Every structure is written in structure tokens, then in C-alpha cells.
Amino acid sequence: MxxxxxxxxxxxxxxxxxxGFDVAEISQIRRIRAMSALGHHVHSFTMRRDNMNQDFQPxxxxxxxxxxxxxxxxxxxxxxxxxxxxxxxxxxKIKEADAIFARNLDMLAIAWAARVLAGAQSTxxxxxxxxxxxxxxxxxxxxxxMRAAERxxxxxxxxxxxxxxxFIREFFAPTxxxxxxxxxxxxxxxxxxxxxxxxxxxxxxxxxxxxRIGWVGTIRCEASLKILMGVAAQLRDRxxxxxxxxxxxxxxxxFDDQIAAHDNIHYSGGYAYPDDLARIYQDCxxxxxxxxxxxxxxxxxxxxxxxxxxxxxxxPSIAVAATETGRRIEEDGLGWVxxxxxxxxxxxxxxxxxxxxxxxKGQELLDRPDTDFVQSLAEIQTVIDAVSQASPVSALKxxxxx
Numbered sequence: 048m049x050x051x052x053x054x055x056x057x058x059x060x061x062x063x064x065x066x067g068f069d070v071a072e073i074s075q076i077r078r079i080r081a082m083s084a085l086g087h088h089v090h091s092f093t094m095r096r097d098n099m100n101q102d103f104q105p106x107x108x109x110x111x112x113x114x115x116x117x118x119x120x121x122x123x124x125x126x127x128x129x130x131x132x133x134x135x136x137x138x139x140k141i142k143e144a145d146a147i148f149a150r151n152l153d154m155l156a157i158a159w160a161a162r163v164l165a166g167a168q169s170t171x172x173x174x175x176x177x178x179x180x181x182x183x184x185x186x187x188x189x190x191x192x193m194r195a196a197e198r199x200x201x202x203x204x205x206x207x208x209x210x211x212x213x214f215i216r217e218f219f220a221p222t223x224x225x226x227x228x229x230x231x232x233x234x235x236x237x238x239x240x241x242x243x244x245x246x247x248x249x250x251x252x253x254x255x256x257x258x259r260i261g262w263v264g265t266i267r268c269e270a271s272l273k274i275l276m277g278v279a280a281q282l283r284d285r286x287x288x289x290x291x292x293x294x295x296x297x298x299x300x301x302f303d304d305q306i307a308a309h310d311n312i313h314y315s316g317g318y319a320y321p322d323d324l325a326r327i328y329q330d331c332x333x334x335x336x337x338x339x340x341x342x343x344x345x346x347x348x349x350x351x352x353x354x355x356x357x358x359x360x361x362x363p364s365i366a367v368a369a370t371e372t373g374r375r376i377e378e379d380g381l382g383w384v385x386x387x388x389x390x391x392x393x394x395x396x397x398x399x400x401x402x403x404x405x406x407x408k409g410q411e412l413l414d415r416p417d418t419d420f421v422q423s424l425a426e427i428q429t430v431i432d433a434v435s436q437a438s439p440v441s442a443l444k445x446x447x448x449x
Contacts, residue, residue: 060086061145061435066154066161067093070111071103073320074177074352075150077237079107081427084239090140092157094126110137112157117297120182127153134161141165145435150175152183152193155200171205171434175232179218184344194223201225205434210234213348213371230430234352235422236321236359243325245417249361249409252332252402257287257311260397261331261362264353267295268346270339270388272305277390278397279309286397288312291327298340328360332405333397336364337372339388347371354381359420361413363405365396382408 063082067075070093082089090108094115112130116122134141134157141147142165149158155174162170182193201207201219206228209215219225236242252258262275275288288311294302306312318327328334334357338346347370354364354376363382366372373384383400385392 060088061431062143063087063089063431064141064144064147064158065089065091065093066147066149066158067091068115068151068154069094069096070105070109071095071101074234076103076105077240077320078148078150078175078427079105080240081238081422081424082431083107085424085428085431087431092130092134092137092161094130094154110140115153117295123153127156130157131160131164135164137161138165141170142167144170146171146173146431148173148175150177152180152197152200155204156196159200159203172203173206173208173430173434174201174204175208176214176219177210177234178349179214179341179345181341181345183218184341198223201227206230206430208232208430211348211350211371213350217348218344228433230433232422232426232430233350233355235355235420236324236352238422238424238427240321242321242421243323245359246325246329246361246413249406249413250329251406254402257285258397258400258402258405259287259289259330259332260365261289261291261328261334261357263291263327263331263334263356264351265295266290266292266302267298268338268340269299270342271335271337272299272302274339274388274390274393275335276305276309276312278394279311281390281394282397283311286311289331290314291316291318291323293317324356325360328357328362331357331362332409333363333365333382333400335366335393336376336382337366337370337388339367342388350375355420357381358412358415359417361409363408363412365393380411 065079069075070091079089079091092110092112094112096115096117112133113126115126141161147158147162147170149155158172162168162172183197201223207219207225208230210233212231215229278286279288296302306314334353336351336354338349338351340346350371354372357364358381364376365383366376367388368384368386376382377384383396385396
């Protein structure tokens, strides 16, 4: 039967305000649903983008701020300013809050300003960081200005929550000088969600069919597409590339034309989360888990949700060795790594693996407990309790470690 998280709702529900960068974004949805599953009263103030999940309507109370765009920094800055003005009319809701959560830097700026406008400076503010935006890593005056703005806000939060320990180790501690309370919420499957039935066995790969390499999730990395196309060209009828997810066409120009040139690459479009996860990953023999979109910074430091989803469904992951993703895969036995992000390296790995090796690794993953890959509601509640009580637990006072 479906896997329901056994954690019961909390005895003392809190009023939680969430500032989100896109109400229809999957990780945003699952975070709010987890808080609601704990019994908390959640109200969100959110942007919306037009590149994903456009028909989604939240089942919780939500105030729409404005439409915004990916990578359009001037428009995003203008939207931030307009949103701050708009929050003047919602000061009562901010005053009611026991805790405020803001996801990404834009929303943190709005949340901090809203808290000031409401005269609610004593309300704890949590900055949840899922990615380090490229604008924070670039050299020059613009990058300096962005980092200074974030440092200003970091000094005014009560906790920093990251999805990868690499963000603390590689950026927030050395670059931003942040030494405040931290917590780690990895991009595991959603706490509180009703998951589909988890597969129990991994079907053997027949010797007469192609090895299927999956690329699943947010499809925004042109470098990954180039690598997978290179593998498709080199191995031809020995491999099939299957792609599932929402394509960010602003990041991958001419995506449809590029894959159309290869008869062993197939794009299946978006999928329902989490309903389709078992089906998608069971149809893949291995999954390309590496993000190369912002190589040298964010992509090297993050831990993507696909390594948890794939492992839960029994599909081994492949990533680049000298990255946070690659280290996690290697240290935790989630799959294999390549030394370099090239088609040649991935081709060499795929041809070195036997069908039995791939099946055995997948079965090893299925034999592990769900809790290795599914976030518990207790993880969410620990942070809420810590900031709501204004006395962060000692375990959260040091930078998180893997």
C-alpha cells in the first residue's frame, strides 16, 4: 500500500508564513504540504512563473504577489520592490506569524521588509536556500553588490536552512562569513506526502535490449544534454536516453531540434509528482544525476532531488566524482561516478557495466529503508520548534556536515 509518513501532527500548531519564488514549483508545494501535514496553519505569499505547472492552484491560503521570470534580474528586482509595497496591506498576517520562511534571496528580501513594515522584528525569519544563484558567484561590482545584499539579510535571520552541506562549506562560511544557526533539509522525497507504492524488486535487464539512461526532473542543463547526446551518438543501438521533466527553454536553446537528431533519445514531457516516480525510474536502468548548469559553483555544491528519488525507486545514479553529488553517490553507494563530465567518460562507464551489475545495484537500493531517501516530518518540526521557541537547539548552532 502507499507509504504514508507515520509522524503525527504536532500538539501545538503554529502560524507559519512562507514566502515562495513560485507557488507551482514542486519543492515549494511539498514543503508547504509537509508543514500542513504537521498541523500548522500555513499562509504563503508567492510569485508565479509561466514555465511550469501552470494549472496548479494551491489548496492552502495563498496571496499571489506578481508574475516573475527566470534569470531576468532587472524584472525580478522591480517585482521585489513592488511586492514590498504590496505587503503593506498584509501587515496583520505577518504580525500573526510564529515563524516566517523565505525561499531564495528575492523572497528573503521581501520577507525581511514585510517583517519590518509590520513591526514584527521579533518574529523569527528562516532563510531556506536550495541553490546558490549565479549572480552571487560572479566576480565584479554586480556580484559584490549581490553578495553584500545577502550578507545584510543574513545578519537579520534566525536560521539558515540549506539542502546541501556544500553550500555552507563552500559559500556561506568562507564567502559570506555566516556563523549563525544552520539546519540541513536535503532534497529527499517529500515529508507528509502520500507516496506511490515503492517497488520491491528490480527486474533484470535482458541481454538483447538497450541500456536506458534516464534524465529526470528539471531539464535546464545544456552541458548534460550535450553529454547524453554524445553517448547516444557513440553507442547508438546499445543505449537509449529517456528524458522526463519540464524543460527550461531559456536555458537550453533548441532543445526539441537537438534531440530530434537522435533516434535513441526520447522526451516524455512532464510528470505527476510523486505519483509517477516509481514508474519513471523503474523504466530507467541508470539515471544521469549531475547538474552542470552552473559548473564551478552551485552545480558542484548541490545535492539534487533525483538522487533520492532514483535510489528510493531502485535506480542507480551517475554523477561527476569531484562534486558534492558525486561524493554522496560514491560514499553512500548510490551508483557510480565518472572522473570528468564528458560523453567519452560516461560512454566508458556504461560499456564497463554489466546488466547484472546494474540490476544488483538497483536491488541494493530497494533493500534499504525508506527513511534513507524520504524526509521525515520530524526534520521539519525540529526547525520550526527551534526558531519558534527563539532558542535554537545546540545541534543547529554549528555548520551542517554531510
